[in-house]
Amino acid sequence: MRKPLVAGNWKMHTDSSQAQDLASSIVSRVSSVTDVEVVLCPPFVWLERVAKLVEETGILVGAQDTFWEDWGAYTGEISPLQLSEMCSYVIVGHSERRHIIGETDEIVARKARAVARAGMVPILAVGELEQEYKEGISKEIVSNQLSAVLADGWDHEIVIAYEPVWAIGTGLAASAQYAQDMAAFIREQLSSYGLNQERVRILYGGSVNRGNFKEFIEQKDIDGALVGGASLKAEEFAELVMMASPAMVD
Numbered sequence: 001m002r003k004p005l006v007a008g009n010w011k012m013h014t015d016s017s018q019a020q021d022l023a024s025s026i027v028s029r030v031s032s033v034t035d036v037e038v039v040l041c042p043p044f045v046w047l048e049r050v051a052k053l054v055e056e057t058g059i060l061v062g063a064q065d066t067f068w069e070d071w072g073a074y075t076g077e078i079s080p081l082q083l084s085e086m087c088s089y090v091i092v093g094h095s096e097r098r099h100i101i102g103e104t105d106e107i108v109a110r111k112a113r114a115v116a117r118a119g120m121v122p123i124l125a126v127g128e129l130e131q132e133y134k135e136g137i138s139k140e141i142v143s144n145q146l147s148a149v150l151a152d153g154w155d156h157e158i159v160i161a162y163e164p165v166w167a168i169g170t171g172l173a174a175s176a177q178y179a180q181d182m183a184a185f186i187r188e189q190l191s192s193y194g195l196n197q198e199r200v201r202i203l204y205g206g207s208v209n210r211g212n213f214k215e216f217i218e219q220k221d222i223d224g225a226l227v228g229g230a231s232l233k234a235e236e237f238a239e240l241v242m243m244a245s246p247a248m249v250d
């Protein structure tokens with residue numbers, strides 16, 4: 001059985017004391033939940049602080065991005081090897097990086113490989129824009145995004161976060177049925193690249209909150225969530241973790 005995973009992407013939110021308070025409050029609420037993997041992804045500058053706070057709690061830390069080279073003259077960039085001292089996961093290919101910063105599929109693929117090489121697990125974010133959704137080409141878009149990373153062969157752990165861009169931060173989540181259809185499609189694609197698709201966790205992301213998460217986590221191919229806005233509220237984030245816990249649902 002795949003262990004559910006709930007990851008909080010804090011994006012470019014929190015000052016130092018907010019980050020400290022948020023992480024402490026999450027620790028006190030969820031560290032007793034052992035059947036869900038909980039990953040906090042704060043901004044780079046608070047990674048070390050948050051990593052210390054969650055030490056020995058079972059909660060893990062992830063970065064929101066990385067550079068693809070290990071070392072060198074790359075002003076302003078952060079190496080996957082530096083991150084690996086405190087992170088277990090790194091998000092790559094988030095739509096805000098693809099569409100605001102202009103990251104291409106090739107860049108995302110390099111980053112995913114660099115994360116795996118450094119011994120961490122990439123959370124590969126994929127998903128279509130609103131226009132692409134309206135044109136009915138979501139599967140084609142997601143298939144291309146997956147192919148860029150997986151087509152040359154992949155033999156590391158990976159987590160896929162399916163995030164329709166039109167659902168991110170809009171309060172308009174996809175329907176659970178649509179997210180399930182896309183997750184099932186992603187699983188088929190994984191299998192076509194020779195991955196043991198039964199073992200890869202697929203998360204849904206896009207306006208997840210305490211009111212809609214239950215429906216998503218009940219879907220056969222959805223193993224958790226990549227949460228933005230709701231991950232900044234300790235109480236709500238903790239509720240999402242509880243909802244993902246098989247022990248608490250039974």
Ligand SMILES: O=C[C@H](O)COP(=O)(O)O
Pocket residue numbers: 009094163167168169170171205206207208226227228229230
């Ligand atoms: O990484 C998280 C996603 O972009 C979802 O963000 P959101 O929950 O604020 O819609």
